Amino acid sequence: xxxxxxxxxxxxxxxxxxxxxxxxxxxxxxxxxxxxxxxxxxxxxxxxxxxxxxxxxxxxxxxxxxxxxxxxxxxxxxxxxxxxxxxxxxxxxxxxxxxxxxxxxxxxxxxxxxxxxxxxxxxxxxxxxxxxxxxxxxxxxxxxxxxxxxxxxxxxxxxxxxxxxxxxxxxxxxxxxxxxxxxxxxxxxxxxxxxxxxxxxxxxxxxxxxxxxxxxxxxxxxxxxxxxxxxxxxxxxxxxxxxxxxxxxxxxxxxxxxxxxxxx
Amino acid sequence: xxxxxxxxxxxxxxxxxxxxxxxxxxxxxxxxxxxxxxxxxxxxxxxxxxxxxxxxxxxxxxxxxxxxxxxxxxxxxxxxxxxxxxxxxxxxxxxxxxxxxxxxxxxxxxxxxxxxxxxxxxxxxxxxxxxxxxxxxxxxxxxxxxxxxxxxxxxxxxxxxxxxxxxxxxxxxxxxxxxxxxxxxxxxxxxxxxxxxxxxxxxxxxxxxxxxxxxxxxxxxxxxxxxxxxxxxxxxxxxxxxxx
Numbered sequence: 001x002x003x004x005x006x007x008x009x010x011x012x013x014x015x016x017x018x019x020x021x022x023x024x025x026x027x028x029x030x031x032x033x034x035x036x037x038x039x040x041x042x043x044x045x046x047x048x049x050x051x052x053x054x055x056x057x058x059x060x061x062x063x064x065x066x067x068x069x070x071x072x073x074x075x076x077x078x079x080x081x082x083x084x085x086x087x088x089x090x091x092x093x094x095x096x097x098x099x100x101x102x103x104x105x106x107x108x109x110x111x112x113x114x115x116x117x118x119x120x121x122x123x124x125x126x127x128x129x130x131x132x133x134x135x136x137x138x139x140x141x142x143x144x145x146x147x148x149x150x151x152x153x154x155x156x157x158x159x160x161x162x163x164x165x166x167x168x169x170x171x172x173x174x175x176x177x178x179x180x181x182x183x184x185x186x187x188x189x190x191x192x193x194x195x196x197x198x199x200x201x202x203x204x205x206x207x208x209x210x211x212x213x214x215x216x217x218x219x220x221x222x223x224x225x226x227x228x229x230x231x232x233x234x235x236x237x238x239x240x241x242x243x244x245x246x247x248x249x250x251x252x253x254x255x256x257x258x259x260x261x262x263x264x
Numbered sequence: 265x266x267x268x269x270x271x272x273x274x275x276x277x278x279x280x281x282x283x284x285x286x287x288x289x290x291x292x293x294x295x296x297x298x299x300x301x302x303x304x305x306x307x308x309x310x311x312x313x314x315x316x317x318x319x320x321x322x323x324x325x326x327x328x329x330x331x332x333x334x335x336x337x338x339x340x341x342x343x344x345x346x347x348x349x350x351x352x353x354x355x356x357x358x359x360x361x362x363x364x365x366x367x368x369x370x371x372x373x374x375x376x377x378x379x380x381x382x383x384x385x386x387x388x389x390x391x392x393x394x395x396x397x398x399x400x401x402x403x404x405x406x407x408x409x410x411x412x413x414x415x416x417x418x419x420x421x422x423x424x425x426x427x428x429x430x431x432x433x434x435x436x437x438x439x440x441x442x443x444x445x446x447x448x449x450x451x452x453x454x455x456x457x458x459x460x461x462x463x464x465x466x467x468x469x470x471x472x473x474x475x476x477x478x479x480x481x482x483x484x485x486x487x488x489x490x491x492x493x494x495x496x497x498x499x500x501x502x503x504x505x506x507x508x
Contacts, residue, residue, distance in 0.1 A: 013364060017459055020358035024351070025335065032347050033338045039330070046327020053319030054458060056312050064309025067302075068288055075296055099295055106290075110283035114313075116320055119280070120462035121488070123324070128469055128480040163446055164437045171430045178423045184482050187422045190489030191465075199458050200284075202365065226446030229453040233492060 108150035112143035149235030153228040185244035273318040332466025340474040352413040357406030404498035408490035444503030
């Protein structure tokens with residue numbers, strides 16, 4: 001009973017999310033385009049699938065994964081677990097947080113693989129590139145970026161270093177990469193920064209950030225808890241361009257050596 | 265036929281979720297060494313997630329992608345830049361302004377600002393601050409989609425625009441109040457919801473494939489990138505205006 005209540009709440013929320021889109025599309029159809037839509041019934045069924053599917057997905061996450069993720073984030077960042085004693089630790093030793101970095105990286109990777117927005121963009125990218133960009137290739141590359149980003153973000157919270165320095169360094173890397181990366185991957189790489197962080201990743205990662213900022217001595221959750229999402233949006237841009245550069249270099253190298261052997 | 269499609273979709277969804285299950289199981293069993301609390305609930309929830317993800321992906325292929333592309337084609341055929349840009353802005357603004365993630369973030373931001381003594385701790389000024397922040401972010405997302413669509417029409421290379429955006433972010437980070445920077449960086453990530461992203465991606469790709477001389481891969485992507493960058497600039501700007 002309680003579940004039905006929470007599910008209908010989520011379903012309602014998803015409907016409200018879709019409402020502006022429906023109004024906009026219908027408004028444009030009737031007032032501006034003035035044309036009937038082709039395959040209208042199929043589109044409506046598809047739209048209903050999206051709404052119900054997303055609501056089920058969110059309800060399941062709230063029931064199973066979020067509570068677990070929250071508990072684990074708090075347990076792993078608990079000083080009693082990290083330092084193995086109940087003593088109050090005054091100094092923070094960033095090397096003691098090994099499990100936290102590993103957990104951050106693994107949960108970042110795993111949630112990104114399950115992220116519906118990324119599935120959608122990878123699907124489109126593979127379709128548009130006629131399969132040259134594989135769905136799994138893109139998703140794994142982005143997930144590795146998020147894994148590294150979240151891990152680095154927890155390191156920042158633990159050491160208490162200023163966020164903007166990391167972001168500025170990240171921007172510098174992106175700018176340099178943009179100069180050298182193959183031109184057709186650049187828009188997709190920039191996009192992959194924005195799609196990684198939505199329904200699955202944000203709640204789990206936010207819990208980890210706030211949990212850490214609350215338990216690490218000398219950190220203020222209000223100031224230090226933010227910023228993990230920023231890392232998760234920046235690092236995939238770097239890994240996607242890096243992967244494309246690597247592939248580009250690899251194929252060039254291969255053709256060159258083939259030309260050489262042909263010449264001989 | 266239908267059954268084999270359903271089985272395939274379910275199988276894909278299980279593959280998508282497997283990493284999360286493995287990570288949580290690994291940490292529970294080997295690191296924290298504790299039994300999973302409420303095993304039944306967890307299994308039930310995971311089944312819901314699998315069913316939901318399969319249904320969502322099926323709906324993407326049937327509904328969201330085709331409608332996005334159909335709108336893009338129809339608007340491009342109509343040939344009115346005004347209506348195209350109007351559609352782009354409204355799509356960005358209206359899907360962002362009521363976004364639950366944004367509501368949560370702005371409420372929290374107002375809380376932080378009042379604790380740091382930047383705004384009055386009264387309820388009215390809190391709500392006003394959060395509302396202003398929400399409108400700012402929604403406006404910036406609308407403007408971002410508009411600029412992105414303009415770029416597709418004109419065929420501007422994306423990196424000039426994005427890199428100039430980065431330079432603006434860097435310069436503003438130096439002068440913006442410290443309390444707003446973390447929030448501003450995060451705001452870029454939370455604005456684009458799971459329903460907006462596929463629609464916007466389909467819009468970009470559809471537009472790029474119906475305008476002569478544009479490549480769907482090079483010109484069709486990039487709308488989401490603008491929607492993640494512009495809110496950072498606008499939220500820092502909001503901080504500067506509010507706290508001077």
